[in-house]
Amino acid sequence: MxxxxxxxxxxxxxxxxxxxxxxLTDGTHVSFHDLEINSLSYARKLAAIGVEKGTHIxxxxxNCLEMVYTIHAISYLGAVGVLxxxxxxxxELNFQLDDAxxxxxxxxxxxxxxxxxxxxxxxxxxxxxxxxxxxxQFHINFDDTFTIMYxxxxxxxxxGVVHTYGNHWWSAISSALNLGLNKDDKWLISLPLFHxxxxxxxxxxxxxxxxxxLMKKFDESMVHHAIMEKQITIVSVVTxxxxxxxxxxxxxxxxxxxxxxxxxxxxxxxxxxxxxKEKGIPVFQSYGMTETTxxxxxxxxxxxxxKLGSAGKPLLPAQLKINNPGSDGVGEIxxxxxxxxxxxxxxxxxxxxxFKDGWLYTGDLGxxxxxxxxxxxxxxxxxxISGGENIYPSEIENALMKMTEIKEAGVTRMEDDKWGYVPxxxxxxxxxxxxxxxxxxxxxxxxxxxxxxxxxxxxxxPRNASNKLLRNKLKEL
Amino acid sequence: MxxxxxxxxxxxxxxxxxxxxxxLTDGTHVSFHDLEINSLSYARKLAAIGVEKGTHIxxxxxNCLEMVYTIHAISYLGAVGVLxxxxxxxxELNFQLDDAxxxxxxxxxxxxxxxxxxxxxxxxxxxxxxxxxxxxQFHINFDDTFTIMYxxxxxxxxxGVVHTYGNHWWSAISSALNLGLNKDDKWLISLPLFHxxxxxxxxxxxxxxxxxxLMKKFDESMVHHAIMEKQITIVSVVTxxxxxxxxxxxxxxxxxxxxxxxxxxxxxxxxxxxxxKEKGIPVFQSYGMTETTxxxxxxxxxxxxxKLGSAGKPLLPAQLKINNPGSDGVGEIxxxxxxxxxxxxxxxxxxxxxFKDGWLYTGDLGxxxxxxxxxxxxxxxxxxISGGENIYPSEIENALMKMTEIKEAGVTRMEDDKWGYVPxxxxxxxxxxxxxxxxxxxxxxxxxxxxxxxxxxxxxxPRNASNKLLRNKLKEL
Numbered sequence: 035m036x037x038x039x040x041x042x043x044x045x046x047x048x049x050x051x052x053x054x055x056x057x058l059t060d061g062t063h064v065s066f067h068d069l070e071i072n073s074l075s076y077a078r079k080l081a082a083i084g085v086e087k088g089t090h091i092x093x094x095x096x097n098c099l100e101m102v103y104t105i106h107a108i109s110y111l112g113a114v115g116v117l118x119x120x121x122x123x124x125x126e127l128n129f130q131l132d133d134a135x136x137x138x139x140x141x142x143x144x145x146x147x148x149x150x151x152x153x154x155x156x157x158x159x160x161x162x163x164x165x166x167x168x169x170x171q172f173h174i175n176f177d178d179t180f181t182i183m184y185x186x187x188x189x190x191x192x193x194g195v196v197h198t199y200g201n202h203w204w205s206a207i208s209s210a211l212n213l214g215l216n217k218d219d220k221w222l223i224s225l226p227l228f229h230x231x232x233x234x235x236x237x238x239x240x241x242x243x244x245x246x247x248l249m250k251k252f253d254e255s256m257v258h259h260a261i262m263e264k265q266i267t268i269v270s271v272v273t274x275x276x277x278x279x280x281x282x283x284x285x286x287x288x289x290x291x292x293x294x295x296x297x298x299x300x301x302x303x304x305x306x307x308x309x310x311k312e313k314g315i316p317v318f319q320s321y322g323m324t325e326t327t328x329x330x331x332x333x334x335x336x337x338x339x340x341k342l343g344s345a346g347k348p349l350l351p352a353q354l355k356i357n358n359p360g361s362d363g364v365g366e367i368x369x370x371x372x373x374x375x376x377x378x379x380x381x382x383x384x385x386x387x388x389f390k391d392g393w394l395y396t397g398d399l400g401x402x403x404x405x406x407x408x409x410x411x412x413x414x415x416x417x418x419i420s421g422g423e424n425i426y427p428s429e430i431e432n433a434l435m436k437m438t439e440i441k442e443a444g445v446t447r448m449e450d451d452k453w454g455y456v457p458x459x460x461x462x463x464x465x466x467x468x469x470x471x472x473x474x475x476x477x478x479x480x481x482x483x484x485x486x487x488x489x490x491x492x493x494x495x496p497r498n499a500s501n502k503l504l505r506n507k508l509k510e511l
Numbered sequence: 512m513x514x515x516x517x518x519x520x521x522x523x524x525x526x527x528x529x530x531x532x533x534x535l536t537d538g539t540h541v542s543f544h545d546l547e548i549n550s551l552s553y554a555r556k557l558a559a560i561g562v563e564k565g566t567h568i569x570x571x572x573x574n575c576l577e578m579v580y581t582i583h584a585i586s587y588l589g590a591v592g593v594l595x596x597x598x599x600x601x602x603e604l605n606f607q608l609d610d611a612x613x614x615x616x617x618x619x620x621x622x623x624x625x626x627x628x629x630x631x632x633x634x635x636x637x638x639x640x641x642x643x644x645x646x647x648q649f650h651i652n653f654d655d656t657f658t659i660m661y662x663x664x665x666x667x668x669x670x671g672v673v674h675t676y677g678n679h680w681w682s683a684i685s686s687a688l689n690l691g692l693n694k695d696d697k698w699l700i701s702l703p704l705f706h707x708x709x710x711x712x713x714x715x716x717x718x719x720x721x722x723x724x725l726m727k728k729f730d731e732s733m734v735h736h737a738i739m740e741k742q743i744t745i746v747s748v749v750t751x752x753x754x755x756x757x758x759x760x761x762x763x764x765x766x767x768x769x770x771x772x773x774x775x776x777x778x779x780x781x782x783x784x785x786x787x788k789e790k791g792i793p794v795f796q797s798y799g800m801t802e803t804t805x806x807x808x809x810x811x812x813x814x815x816x817x818k819l820g821s822a823g824k825p826l827l828p829a830q831l832k833i834n835n836p837g838s839d840g841v842g843e844i845x846x847x848x849x850x851x852x853x854x855x856x857x858x859x860x861x862x863x864x865x866f867k868d869g870w871l872y873t874g875d876l877g878x879x880x881x882x883x884x885x886x887x888x889x890x891x892x893x894x895x896i897s898g899g900e901n902i903y904p905s906e907i908e909n910a911l912m913k914m915t916e917i918k919e920a921g922v923t924r925m926e927d928d929k930w931g932y933v934p935x936x937x938x939x940x941x942x943x944x945x946x947x948x949x950x951x952x953x954x955x956x957x958x959x960x961x962x963x964x965x966x967x968x969x970x971x972x973p974r975n976a977s978n979k980l981l982r983n984k985l986k987e988l
Binding site for chain 2: 217347
């Protein structure tokens with residue numbers, strides 16, 4: 035039987051009415067009471083434009099309060115939110131709107147879009163609506179679908195990942211069991227709410243009764259200022275954000291109130307983790323994806339400085355195994371747990387490929403050491419097979435990042451007549467250095483077959499909205 | 512579908528192998544790794560004496576490591592632990608052993624007992640067994656029964672409260688969402704593990720990955736010393752313990768590491784809570800019972816000093832309502848939530864009486880103020896809470912009525928400086944008998960803590976029109 039609990043936001047509004055639920059950079063505080071009132075009002079206004087139980091409603095928005103109200107509002111209606119990436123082209127969005135059966139769109143996007151959706155409303159238009167006297171649902175059923183979110187899949191068509199309320203609940207609980215849950219916690223989100231890292235933190239806020247510090251987007255100066263002045267305890271980050279924040283930090287130190295940088299979005303260069311360690315910043319490496327409702331494997335507090343480079347162990351309710359490991363122990367990462375999506379929306383083929391006996395076959399590569407720590411080697415699509423040898427881009431990037439002259443590095447593959455594929459590197463420089471010097475240094479670091487065939491100097495690297503490196507876009511530079 | 516997660520102890524043994532799971536007053540530390548190894552060994556030895564999936568095994572023990580190993584061991588076997596109160600008489604125990612279908616008993620009890628159970632083993636005897644090569648279960652299914660624990664009812668016959676793994680999980684999680692979960696938490700238990708407050712904390716230890724400081728019994732000097740010296744952060748207490756600890760504390764103060772006295776077992780005198788407040792001790796009042804797997808309503812951190820006298824608000828996954836409130840708002844407390852027992856073991860009548868549409872009718876009286884804070888007015892008018900132990904007048908009355916010389920018996924409570932309340936008995940005689948003879952007989956029938964402090968001979972008992980005993984009028988005699 036599916037678990038059913040009282041609505042989490044209404045509950046927090048009852049338990050902690052005056053406690054801040056959301057803080058913005060402009061100093062705005064929204065209490066749990068006000069968050070509930072506004073979300074209920076949004077629910078009744080959404081009902082007025084025809085949203086009801088089961089409606090698939092598109093949400094195309096950068097981080098803002100109105101987006102937060104909309105997300106909670108749909109949970110009072112039993113509607114399903116399809117969260118859309120604002121950086122996508124019309125063509126990409128139309129694919130998702132169509133695939134997810136969206137007829138109504140809510141947006142703060144001001145671009146002159148040409149989207150194939152029956153009705154579209156801005157938040158401002160929605161707010162002018164009369165509230166409908168619809169009956170709302172004040173319970174949350176774990177098996178019900180809450181959101182659909184498309185994976186940034188590098189090949190083929192994007193897949194709509196279904197998240198149930200139970201997925202979000204278990205994700206929040208398993209994170210709390212790992213990171214702890216301090217009564218003064220305040221979590222900073224600068225990642226978009228239309229990605230799982232942002233959305234899952236928004237859910238933690240109402241499940242824990244914890245304020246989140248919500249930023250429109252990542253800006254290292256604003257994040258730096260917030261950590262220094264706003265008693266932030268946890269920050270969700272990806273590698274490039276840590277790099278920029280460390281640079282911004284310079285010789286300063288963060289206050290003791292900061293207890294965790296939760297690092298997602300792929301393996302980080304060891305040299306960067308070491309630099310953070312030197313500065314006393316507790317970076318918790320994690321492994322997860324949209325399908326696992328954010329982290330499913332995280333390095334625990336006690337291990338975060340001793341096991342640099344590992345993503346940790348599967349969280350309490352999760353399991354992990356390595357499928358078909360090679361002689362080096364590296365194989366496909368396979369995971370299971372109640373935070374794992376029940377599947378891709380209306381995508382039988384993808385579901386059959388990815389799910390077997392309740393296990394999710396991630397396509398990512400990794401190994402597990404004797405103590406059970408996961409080391410993510412690379413995302414499978416990034417794997418470069420060269421003359422029968424496996425080459426992992428991250429290994430080359432790590433080597434490049436050891437050079438102080440190099441600010442950022444990205445590696446991808448290039449077709450080669452002799453080897454099938456060879457790696458090529460794209461680097462952003464801090465200070466001047468020649469390609470010869472780079473090759474000379476790499477030769478001291480890497481086996482010959484791993485050396486990039488070419489190095490390109492570029493102004494910046496292609497990244498998605500969560501600042502994750504898009505290796506497959508490197509070639510377009 | 513019932514949720515299934517990896518075995519919590521095995522998981523903690525993997526995540527935090529060297530972290531202390533249990534600390535004893537003699538300085539012994541048992542790591543999660545050793546706790547798992549010993550519990551698995553116990554499981555295989557229990558299998559050797561015939562315990563298997565579904566076996567009901569009695570556990571009659573004061574707090575000790577062997578009891579802890581046994582409790583975890585049964586979870587690897589899928590057996591059901593029937594936790595028995597060591598203070599009970601043979602007659603009381605035999606009722607429970609029989610009612611719960613127990614054939615095998617494990618005990619550290621050295622009294623010359625005459626128990627009706629097929630096989631009985633001391634921990635020492637168990638430890639000499641050869642381990643059986645049985646296949647153990649490394650998953651926990653939330654709907655499976657884990658333990659049975661007896662609570663007395665108004666009719667006098669104790670009822671076996673079934674606790675599933677899910678009850679324990681949700682109890683632990685809802686407590687963490689309220690109290691927070693600090694990475695340095697260490698929870699002191701001096702209450703018996705055969706009571707729900709002790710057992711639920713033992714489960715928190717393996718669900719959180721948190722050490723517990725386990726004491727054989729409550730001793731104010733030892734608890735005082737532990738709080739002062741052992742970095743205890745949370746202590747489970749009942750009123751009488753707070754009184755004694757405050758006396759022992761005198762002019763000293765507890766270290767800042769202490770963050771919570773979790774107070775259960777009935778409403779506490781306001782004057783005591785005020786004294787604790789003056790000493791800066793955060794006493795979290797709570798409301799719960801065996802049927803709710805400990806607390807289901809707790810005052811949150813932010814309110815604990817401002818709402819003295821309230822038991823707080825229902826924890827996140829729980830709901831509460833007041834049935835048939837009078838003009839003063841006081842009515843029966845009715846609760847619902849995933850930590851509530853699925854029911855009493857093989858007791859259709861009690862289940863029909865207590866459970867309706869998933870709600871538990873507690874029989875306790877209380878009211879809820881405008882902000883939603885619960886004020887427990889009284890436990891079932893006939894319940895006597897004496898030093899944290901529940902005593903049901905009807906149980907004592909039933910014992911008295913076994914004496915042919917006694918025609919009628921009524922039991923109520925009397926205030927007591929040391930225990931909070933103690934039972935007193937009023938009897939109408941058929942034929943002559945001395946009070947000494949009555950006390951001597953009761954000693955063979957009832958646990959010592961249940962023996963009435965005084966016996967009064969009266970002409971008749973106060974009854975209402977339908978001849979129901981009015982216990983609250985007894986004192987007027």
